[in-house]
Amino acid sequence: MGNAPTVAVFRPDDDRLERAVDLLAELGTEPIADPMLAVTATGATPRTDADYVVFTSKTGAELVSEAGWEPDGETVCAIGPATADALREEGYAVDIVPEEFTSSGLVAALEREVDGARVEVARSDHGSPVLLEGLEDAGASVHETVLYRLVRPGGSGESAELAAEGELDAVCFTSSLTVEHFLAAAAEKGIREAAVTGLADATVGVIGEPTAETAEEQGIDVDVVPDEATFDALAHETVTATPVREE
Known part of the structure; x- marks a missing residue:
């Protein structure tokens, strides 16, 4: 997708993930589907x-x-x-x-x-x-x-690798547990610190204040908390706040 921003989404691997990926694609991003909840x-x-x-x-x-x-x-x-x-x-x-x-x-x-x-x-x-x-x-x-x-599904963590490599432009955390599982996946791969550092250069969107608190407690700076606690609002506001990736 060329210079479309990469946006990680952590919805459970069912129709919620499919809808989330479709929406992020419609918003002009390259969705990174990385289910963190089963x-x-x-x-x-x-x-x-x-x-x-x-x-x-x-x-x-x-x-x-x-x-x-x-x-x-x-x-x-x-x-x-x-x-x-x-x-x-x-x-x-x-x-x-x-x-x-x-x-x-x-x-x-x-x-x-x-x-x-x-x-x-x-x-x-x-x-x-x-x-x-x-x-x-x-x-x-x-x-x-x-x-x-x-529970955290096996095989999760592609987004943590991209964050550690500086290749992730934005994330949409939809619960405190998605934050915790993202960090657990990163730690399992030995890249927790690098992933958190990578998120500092990304747009971090969270669905509500409890999720924001969890992220901040773990050293992740939060950029977007939509007024409405829905994935649609989270996706739209996070993408709006994310600059287009320069080649």
Whole structure:
């Protein structure tokens, strides 16, 4: 693609990665697909005694459907539109989607109505504590069900090699775990320091403040945090902030 900027994307290796690669290509970049997350389902479903059930990902929506979950009058909450759409596609009604598509946004949407309520949070094993703590502070009785575990797939790390070689123009980190797995892949190859140095010359986009904090704690300077916590917003703003590579 000549002088198109190289942009690494770390989505799980399913339709999310395909869509992300297509979008980045449409934006005039050379996408580097380097999946940093693989999903291992637990087969669990939300407890049946909850007043509210909270979902935080499209994956969670699909897995509860596969596991045969049938809601029984609970208020169903989705962290954002992608999760809400996935729940609806599986035949579930969605009652609440916050204005801000983050854990803190979800807490803000629920905090005035969950005092004394039982809230079931159904998500991965790497969910942010912000959601649980915020709901508990609002007076809710909170229980977490782990629907799936997120592991780093074998063979990941091409983007870390490119970063270490100064050949990566931008990255789109979509969770704290993608940052951690990127660094773990780099360390496994013996190039962690070089990869972090390489990212200093790249445009680093992250999907939200928790991911930004993780990156900064690991010595990675963050350039882009979109106002809307979606991959589309992240991709557009990261690409806009990335100069065209000079030959």
